[in-house]
Amino acid sequence: MDFFEHGGRHGGANITYDFSANINPLGMPDAAAQVLQKEWKRAEGYPEETSRTLRRAIALQWQAEEEQLVCTNGASELIYAVVRALRPAAGLIASPSFSEYERALLAADCPVKCYPLQRENGFQPEEGLLAFLEQQPSGSLLFLCNPNNPVGNCMDPKLWERVLRLTARKKIWLAADETFLPFCREYENISMKRFYKDYGNLLIINAFTKLYAMPGLRLGYGICADREVIRQIRRQLPAWNVSVPAQLAGLAALQEEGYQERTIEYLEKERVRLIEGLQKRDKLIYRIYPSRANFIFFEAEPGLDGRLSEKGFAIRSCENYRRLGPGDFRIAVRTREENEALLKALDALEKEG
The missing domain is CATH 3.90.1150.10 (Aspartate Aminotransferase, domain 1)
Known part of the structure; x- marks a missing residue:
């Protein structure tokens, strides 16, 4: 394998x-499926180069500014672009977790250090993660998936806050992958959405793929309070990286109530x-x-x-x-x-x- x-x-x-x-x-939202059927001829033209209309819609939902957002061809494209943009001193991963973090780091010739999650503890992050981070150099990039893939558990919110404060103090970048978090009822109380405006080292990764059942369209996005970080990420992306159908379906999905x-x-x-x-x-x-x-x-x-x-x-x-x-x-x-x-x-x- x-x-x-x-x-x-x-x-x-x-x-x-x-x-x-x-x-x-539940499948793709009806509004998204309908717009794909009705507006397919719009794919005969180029998409908005920076997905500006879609970024505005996401920014409104997040009460953010569109310059703090970048849209990508799935969350995977964002992960690779983040590594290339930040050029971290080291890549930090809690394992087991999503393998694309490590793959993106290795593709950029970045050394990878793993914090081992313990089976006997249900692979739940503990205090040891803080000690691990204290030993890492400034300029490192930490990927954390919440809920973690493949186990499905969420980190204790209090530990998340401590990790966030520690990484900010140590000047370590923190990429919080919340791709699966919209499936949690406690989303608003768990998401790093509460903190991103106050921590420029925090990048939140999300996607339409899982929640809105559109993996074939490839649509992800990242949000960071530091606009320069977003600009650096965008420089790593090709022009027209998000297709017309993906942008249309994303906009329609955001408008689907309930x-x-x-x-x-x-x-x-x-x-x-x-x-x-x-x-x-x-x-x-x-x-x-x-x-x-x-x-x-x-x-x-x-x-x-x-x-x-x-x-x-x-x-x-x-x-x-x-x-x-x-x-x-x-x-x-x-x-x-x-x-x-x-x-x-x-x-x-x-x-x-």
């Missing part, structure tokens, strides 16, 4: 159910049902980790992904993440019908022995 492989690459003609990619099971609340309500119920269902299949599933995201991380019989693949189900093997191995898996919370189908497939496997 490739160290940098991701979910959503299930392959094979026999796959009917894809639980390997963490996309909103969509995020419906998503959260659905996930809160269906995630609990799915976890309870997995707990009952304890011949195959050994340990399930608490999640506040739209996915679930668990330990199970090694090779479970291959056995499920034969029955038409793709799940995410996490053995290529740092500190994880065979038997570590992640599944998305999908529709009720899909989730029930997965549980029935697990029943069949248990009977097979």
